[in-house]
Amino acid sequence: MSAAPETLRRTALFDRHEAAGARLVPFAGWEMPVQYEGVIPEHRAVRADCGVFDVSHMGELEVEGPRAQELLQSLLSNDLGRLEDGDAQYTLLTNEAGGILDDLIAYRLDRFRYLLIVNAANRESDFEWLKDHEIAGSDVRDVSDEYALLAVQGPRTLARLQLDEAPAFTFAEGEIGGVACMINRTGYTGEEGVELMVPAEDAPELWDRVLERGATPAGLGARDTLRLEVCYPLHGNDIGPQWDAISSGLGWACALDTEFTAAERLREIKERGPEQKLVPFRMTEKAIPRQGMAITVAEQGGAGEVTSGSLSPMLDVGIGMGYVPAAAGKAGTELVIDVRGKPRRAEVSKKPLYKKES
Numbered sequence: 001m002s003a004a005p006e007t008l009r010r011t012a013l014f015d016r017h018e019a020a021g022a023r024l025v026p027f028a029g030w031e032m033p034v035q036y037e038g039v040i041p042e043h044r045a046v047r048a049d050c051g052v053f054d055v056s057h058m059g060e061l062e063v064e065g066p067r068a069q070e071l072l073q074s075l076l077s078n079d080l081g082r083l084e085d086g087d088a089q090y091t092l093l094t095n096e097a098g099g100i101l102d103d104l105i106a107y108r109l110d111r112f113r114y115l116l117i118v119n120a121a122n123r124e125s126d127f128e129w130l131k132d133h134e135i136a137g138s139d140v141r142d143v144s145d146e147y148a149l150l151a152v153q154g155p156r157t158l159a160r161l162q163l164d165e166a167p168a169f170t171f172a173e174g175e176i177g178g179v180a181c182m183i184n185r186t187g188y189t190g191e192e193g194v195e196l197m198v199p200a201e202d203a204p205e206l207w208d209r210v211l212e213r214g215a216t217p218a219g220l221g222a223r224d225t226l227r228l229e230v231c232y233p234l235h236g237n238d239i240g241p242q243w244d245a246i247s248s249g250l251g252w253a254c255a256l257d258t259e260f261t262a263a264e265r266l267r268e269i270k271e272r273g274p275e276q277k278l279v280p281f282r283m284t285e286k287a288i289p290r291q292g293m294a295i296t297v298a299e300q301g302g303a304g305e306v307t308s309g310s311l312s313p314m315l316d317v318g319i320g321m322g323y324v325p326a327a328a329g330k331a332g333t334e335l336v337i338d339v340r341g342k343p344r345r346a347e348v349s350k351k352p353l354y355k356k357e358s
Helices: 014-019 041-047 068-075 120-130 157-161 200-213 220-229 261-272
Strands: 023-027 030-035 051-054 059-065 088-094 101-110 113-118 139-142 145-151 171-176 178-186 193-199 275-285 295-299 303-311 319-323 334-339 342-348
Touching: 014 200, 023 171, 030 041, 030 220, 041 051, 041 220, 059 068, 059 120, 059 334, 059 342, 068 113, 068 120, 113 120, 120 139, 145 157, 157 193, 171 200, 171 220, 178 200, 193 200, 220 303, 220 319, 261 319, 319 342
Parallel strands: none
Antiparallel strands: 023 030, 051 145, 059 113, 059 139, 088 101, 101 113, 145 193, 171 178, 178 193, 275 319, 275 342, 295 303, 295 334, 303 319, 334 342
16 A cells, blocks of 8 residues: 655645745645745845745744753753853754754743754654753743744845844844744844744734835745855755764854763864865866765765755856865865766865855
8 A cells, every 4th residue: 555645734824825826845744835936036035135934844942941951051062051031042952972963043031941943854853852851840842833933034134124233143022014023133044134933823914014025035945055055054964963063064063061962972073083074065067966966086085975966046156065084175175076977076165155255
């Protein structure tokens, strides 16, 4: 007997996407818009002006109690002790071997209450991991179904939403067009912007107010090319349980003077040096790299694999990220990518691959 078809979840904005003619695709168990007008115009709208993404598929976990910080500090890689109320922090949930179970953002709501925004595909597994490690005086709850999340990104975001400037990785309560929401100074595009969290029932009105102010609807296709241009890793592609945080270039998000899960293991890897490194590259021959393509280090030998790849809408060349032997991780190292059986040359680059001045 054939397996029953997967039942896809829908966000509170599904009707808005359908009405706008979005191309809807399965993603992490959700039926999500991959594009509206097209990936390239949506990408360029975010780089030049302002775009809005429905990212309500992301998970929201609340951790509260007098020992909430103690619990999270034992499980997350970054130092929560640096946060005040209203601060946010990029951090990693690691396993005992130092592998990355998820990358997420932790928000300090108050001394005894934290919000974690986690990747959609890891919502259930993150919740179970945290729940399994719960200690007396802490309580972990999955509140994902209660909220929607809109990412409004681009250099004209603050002007269009009539928001004042605020430091990155902070948040505050506010309103957009009369719709109350949590305004987070975070994003995944390399542009100035905000992520707006709102009760799910208020999401359609908030979406309408953002569009009225001139934001371009953008799908997950543009979100992927935007993050790749600035070398933000995607969990499940570029980072995951099989790769440790040091090899993945995320040692900066690990407070190795704290005792979170696998801190000792990561200290050892950092001291001896990783065997592989996640590097960004750009094609020097005409070709578009894709996930899973083999990488050969041209002069030194050694092999690796592309983890993410695409055509850069801003640079108009193929770009990507992939793991290579650590000795080949320096900018300028020549690589050869097996593009559907044809060797095509590339070069390890510095981060980010795209800058405004380029």
